[in-house]
Amino acid sequence: MDQGGCQMNGGVPEQTGMISLEDLESFSEDPPSDSGTGSLEERETMEEDEQSDRLLQYWQDVARGHQVEVTQEMAEPIQQLTSNNHGHSSREHVPFTLLTRKEKCGELLYEKRQYEKGHWACITMHEETYEQSICYGFMKIMRYICEQNSSASYLGMTLPIVTVVRTNENHSVIGNDVTVAYFLPTEHQAQPPQSNDNEISIEMWPANTVYTRAFTGPTNEVTIVNQINVMAEQLDHLVECVNDSFIVAGYTNPAHNNRQNEIWFLERH
Known part of the structure; x- marks a missing residue:
């Protein structure tokens, strides 16, 4: 497979090479x-x-x-x-409407948001580890953003870059298929440029209600499983959410040691 790469933080000690x-x-x-x-x-x-x-x-x-x-x-x-x-300031954020926030003793437990439908560039990876999948997927998306597309132009960075993970019924194991997705900037939503890489597809994601909780640090299989289970304990309406597919939203690239992330639960349609 034609792949680029970057450093991941699968629980390794901090190094001088971390890059954002x-x-x-x-x-x-x-x-x-x-x-x-x-x-x-x-x-x-x-x-x-x-x-x-x-x-x-x-x-x-x-x-x-x-x-x-x-x-x-x-x-x-x-x-x-x-x-x-x-x-x-030059990075467009995926637009959403804040619906509610749940706090306890001054601590934000989660937010409920409404995301409207929009075009995303997506690629599903099947590497040996979650970290490798998000890294290689991010690099392929990075090439798409940087002129390797039908418009031959730099598309602009949007945040967050998201990864869709699938788990078993009790949320203890993450599946091998990991989808990395990039939201097309507003100016490209009507006519999204196609990727030169046929592994990347342009998909219209429907509007979704999302329950989201922030966390900081590396994103690996252990931390994601932990964050899914912590979020499940916080939610009042867990039965209303999709139970086997979750989203990790990254606001810092996969090579950064102190990543700013969110875990998203999707409300059932």
């Missing part, structure tokens, strides 16, 4: 190591090449030892994502 989209942006602000000689255009080209190589090397360094490969073909999408993102 914000970290990627900071690379573009680094001064070049050598101003060099020659024309301005030559120096700018050299600087871009050095930056691209430096970013790719960084991802490769943090991926080593985690059974995930970052291939040379990821250099361009990483560079494009860096060049086109300028902080959270």
Whole structure:
């Protein structure tokens, strides 16, 4: 399978190589190591090449030892994502309407939200571990966002990137099939660009009522099973929710050590 890769945090100790989209942006602000000689255009080209190589090397360094490969073909999408993102203000969030919030002793237990129908770019992965599936899936979606689509343009980042997981009846085991999905920005909702990767499909997701709870840290099979069961204990209307399929919403990319996440339960239609 044609795959890129990134580092995952399956409960490993914190390392210096953790990287987020914000970290990627900071690379573009680094001064070049050598101003060099020659024309301005030559120096700018050299600087871009050095930056691209430096970013790719960084991802490769943090991926080593985690059974995930970052291939040379990821250099361009990483560079494009860096060049086109300028902080959270440029990232569109998936729109929703807040319906209710449940709190206890000042602590937010969960929110109930209404998400309207919309187009998502989706890919289902079947890797050996959940971490590998979300990582490879994220990289394929990343290439789709970064010009490898029918419009040949950078589409823009939206948050969260979501993964759909399936579990057994008692929520103790996550299935091998993991779907990674990206919400198309508003300007592309009417006519979504198609992916150059035939493994990525454009799907219209129906409107959904979602119960959501925030959590921080790595997303692996152990933490997700735990978060599903914690959320199940908090919900007053558990019987009204889908019981074997859940969504993990990530607001930070899979390589970040301190990921900001949510677990979503979907209300039955």
